[in-house]
Amino acid sequence: MSSLEQLYQQVILDHSRMRHGSGPVEGVQSSSHQVNPTCGDEVTLGVSLAEDGHIDHLVWDGDGCSISQASLSILSDLTEGKSATEVSRLYAAMETMMHSRNQGVDDEVLDLLGDGAALEGTSQFANRVKCALLGWYALRDALAKLGTDIAGEGQ
Structure with a gap:
């Protein structure tokens, strides 16, 4: 395993343990509950806008x-x-990266996603793409x- 792969693996493990933004979904303007039926992952995400x-x-x-x-924490x-x-x-950058099948994306996309770039390697596994995008779909909803x-188009 290359040192970059090891670094990315560590970023994913750190975020999955620290879970930035995790807490009771209360006092929000809108929420969405999403489930990945393939593996059972689920999330309820709440958001309020200024x-x-x-x-x-x-x-x-x-x-x-x-x-x-990890993807939810990074999100x-x-x-x-x-x-x-x-x-x-x-959102567009994350979708682009996760649908790349690990064939590579522009550095601009990876730079925009910060720690999210650590998830690029999972794009080669179709069942893991759903895991990585679950929170993003909850945010969209x-x-x-x-x-x-x-x-939306033109964004």
Whole structure:
């Protein structure tokens, strides 16, 4: 295993243990519960927006594999205080990376995703792609309920 693969594995393990943003999903404007029927991972993610549309509060509670838990922790770090436009770019970058089948993506995508780049290697396993994207789909759904489309065309 290369030193980069070891580093990425450690980032995933650290985030799955520390679980940034994890807590009771209470006092939020919108929430979404998502389940990955393939493996049983599940998450309830709640979000509140400030008047200017920035993410004011994001919290999640869930159970699952280290990939899903790490991805949720990374999502929490990446989206905190971000505008809908910024979150839309992050969402698109994550989808691009996770659908790359580990064939590589532009460095710009990896740079934008920060610690999320550690999940790139999981894109070669179709069943793990669902794990990594579960929280992102919950965020998309919760924001859509508030009238904010982060997956819309032209974003």
